Amino acid sequence: MAYAYLFKYIIIGDTGVGKSCLLLQFTDKRFQPVHDLTIGVEFGARMITIDGKQIKLQIWDTAGQESFRSITRSYYRGAAGALLVYDITRRDTFNHLTTWLEDARQHSNSNMVIMLIGNKSDLESRREVKKEEGEAFAREHGLIFMETSAKTASNVEEAFINTAKEIYEKIQEGVFDINNEANGIKIGPQHAATNAMLSSSQGGQQAGGLLLSPSFCLYPPLPAGLTYPPPPQTSP
Amino acid sequence: MLTRVKSAVANFMGGIMAGGSSGENVSGCDLPLKFPYMRPEFLGLSQDEIECSADHISRPILILKETKRLPWATGYAEVINAGKSALNEDQACCEVVEVKKRTGGSTPSRTPTAKRRSSLPNGEGVGLRDSADADGLLFHYWALFDGHAGSGAAVVASRLLQHHLVEQLQEVLEKKVEHESLVVGALENAFKEMDAQIEREKSVYNISGGCTALVAVFLLGKLYMANAGDSRAIIIRSGEVIPMSTEFTPESERQRLQFLGYMQPHLLGNEFTHLEFPRRVQRKEVGKRMLYRDFTMNGWAYKTIEDEDLKFPLIYGEGKKARVMATIGVTRGLGDHDLKVHDSNIYIKPFLSCCPEVKVYPLTQYEHGADDVLVMGSDGLWDVLSNEEVSEAVTGFLANCDPDDLHRYTMAAQDLVMRARGVLKDRGWRISNDRLGSGDDISVYIIPLLHGNRQP
Ligand SMILES: Nc1nc2c(ncn2[C@@H]2O[C@H](COP(=O)(O)OP(=O)(O)O)[C@@H](O)[C@H]2O)c(=O)[nH]1
Numbered sequence A: 001m002a003y004a005y006l007f008k009y010i011i012i013g014d015t016g017v018g019k020s021c022l023l024l025q026f027t028d029k030r031f032q033p034v035h036d037l038t039i040g041v042e043f044g045a046r047m048i049t050i051d052g053k054q055i056k057l058q059i060w061d062t063a064g065q066e067s068f069r070s071i072t073r074s075y076y077r078g079a080a081g082a083l084l085v086y087d088i089t090r091r092d093t094f095n096h097l098t099t100w101l102e103d104a105r106q107h108s109n110s111n112m113v114i115m116l117i118g119n120k121s122d123l124e125s126r127r128e129v130k131k132e133e134g135e136a137f138a139r140e141h142g143l144i145f146m147e148t149s150a151k152t153a154s155n156v157e158e159a160f161i162n163t164a165k166e167i168y169e170k171i172q173e174g175v176f177d178i179n180n181e182a183n184g185i186k187i188g189p190q191h192a193a194t195n196a197m198l199s200s201s202q203g204g205q206q207a208g209g210l211l212l213s214p215s216f217c218l219y220p221p222l223p224a225g226l227t228y229p230p231p232p233q234t235s236p
Numbered sequence B: 001m002l003t004r005v006k007s008a009v010a011n012f013m014g015g016i017m018a019g020g021s022s023g024e025n026v027s028g029c030d031l032p033l034k035f036p037y038m039r040p041e042f043l044g045l046s047q048d049e050i051e052c053s054a055d056h057i058s059r060p061i062l063i064l065k066e067t068k069r070l071p072w073a074t075g076y077a078e079v080i081n082a083g084k085s086a087l088n089e090d091q092a093c094c095e096v097v098e099v100k101k102r103t104g105g106s107t108p109s110r111t112p113t114a115k116r117r118s119s120l121p122n123g124e125g126v127g128l129r130d131s132a133d134a135d136g137l138l139f140h141y142w143a144l145f146d147g148h149a150g151s152g153a154a155v156v157a158s159r160l161l162q163h164h165l166v167e168q169l170q171e172v173l174e175k176k177v178e179h180e181s182l183v184v185g186a187l188e189n190a191f192k193e194m195d196a197q198i199e200r201e202k203s204v205y206n207i208s209g210g211c212t213a214l215v216a217v218f219l220l221g222k223l224y225m226a227n228a229g230d231s232r233a234i235i236i237r238s239g240e241v242i243p244m245s246t247e248f249t250p251e252s253e254r255q256r257l258q259f260l261g262y263m264q265p266h267l268l269g270n271e272f273t274h275l276e277f278p279r280r281v282q283r284k285e286v287g288k289r290m291l292y293r294d295f296t297m298n299g300w301a302y303k304t305i306e307d308e309d310l311k312f313p314l315i316y317g318e319g320k321k322a323r324v325m326a327t328i329g330v331t332r333g334l335g336d337h338d339l340k341v342h343d344s345n346i347y348i349k350p351f352l353s354c355c356p357e358v359k360v361y362p363l364t365q366y367e368h369g370a371d372d373v374l375v376m377g378s379d380g381l382w383d384v385l386s387n388e389e390v391s392e393a394v395t396g397f398l399a400n401c402d403p404d405d406l407h408r409y410t411m412a413a414q415d416l417v418m419r420a421r422g423v424l425k426d427r428g429w430r431i432s433n434d435r436l437g438s439g440d441d442i443s444v445y446i447i448p449l450l451h452g453n454r455q456p
């Protein structure tokens, strides 16, 4: 389906806080009480509308376990938005936020919009982290904040959409360089008319890049007498 | 998605075949794809997930989902290249395949197979009846394809090669299929038929580029490893490495290629010389003595340079950078029927062979533990990690896993891919000791062998 922009999100936070359930609730509008442990990265996608424009959200759901941290970390780069999730019924997941935030800030692009999410708000009776504490943490670190429930779907739409709104505003303000895909924003086919130049030059670049492939390379035969230049390096 | 893929493929065809950046007028591009571009079927990815997977910036490592199981609890992981092509040109396929006795057809009224088998000498036929019902035969099949100049050939081969193998095995089902050489022959002919099918069908379908093929088949207690290309398979048994394939590159196949150029000089199109020189010969060196080697030689000798020697060498470049006719760095595989030397009418295909080398591992003759595995990987893995590094990494990883966790082989594969891909730093993708990580597509199977011992 045609979209004006594509925003890439990443969902991070301790294991068990409800990252995969939040994604499923947002993309499929359902709650699955027993979700497989995420041990790599999983993807979801959904179209939303902001300011009358179709925006495709591409969401990367990551593994929270310490043993997969180095893999997870390598996915921060190239995300326009991050949902940093803790579980309001487990204080330790709230205490770990600082580490997650440091990680995110260090490995992502500086304009990445971070939404702090206190999940499982339906479990009021087992609450260990007050809403005010979440708000305070967010204020202190310049994050947006919401409490959600992946089970009842409360605030789930809002969390994903408000993050997109914030990114969209930053684009309007010219904060994001939308021509650099490393920022997690792609201009979609809806914009293709105005941005035809951009996308075709990218296609050309990639086709050209193929020539540097290690096992496949084209060197035009040189006129006799010329020495052959050393092949170009493969890696960036 | 489909049109996007098509235009991406068109772009490559343009880049490679036409030498320009527009793919508009490249022949074949208006034809439909035989199969849409996809990732391995067993990953069960949606279109959206496939789109996410093609992210050259974050290069997500895809793994077999926990809910998906492959035969023998096979582990699998893959990652896309760092930007050399828009799509991941590796493909994979893993299945348990049944060879059914042909019904009717050319050879009617045969003696019942089971009876004939058990009457074979040396009791060789005994295992057969257990391996499938009386009418057929089961084999396990793992395949890895590494495409180049487009994803078409790799996609087609990943969908169809096993069917060619079935057809070939059907031929021998009634004969003594227990004989290794008949299975080896079936594999060899399956590759040949696959290549012929690609050639036939490229007039009706857009089947871009070519691909290498690395195939493991477990049949009647033996593991057959067929390789055409530069992917690699090793067995790790008690921490020791047993190579199961050799790579076919301009370097390793120099003499075969030179001989062909010598016997059929028209294939060189008056542009290339079949002789090899340590460096490009310059005009001012005509009449001087220089080192060379011919197809008959492993070592070097001197010759007086003639005009003829000024032509571009058939094989040029060192190691990973060696190319056939300045074009391709791998000398066996499927497809590539349209591949020509840049800006010329010289076809490369005559120099490429689709014939695999097949090695046999008598699996059931050995006892295997839970950490004894077969590792199959595309060159993206082996370019940056040695056999020993892979062996150490896998053995170390598995030792730290719960031996009953069926997902441990996929996690080990993910770990291997991560070690080969590395992490994006200011100066590109880096792996341990600040070495350069692989910017290529990387795909890895880790197959525990003890299931072969348990196989009925
Ligand atoms: N009550 C309740 N349980 C939730 C909610 N979100 C997730 N869970 C449960 O928390 C557990 C972990 O969820 P999961 O999405 O797998 O966490 P992840 O490791 O962060 O991806 C599962 O058993 C879910 O059923 C929620 O909003 N409310």
Ligand SMILES: [Mg+2]
Residues within 6 Å of the ligand: A019, A020, A021, A036, A037, A038, A061, A062, A063
């Ligand atoms: Mg999860």
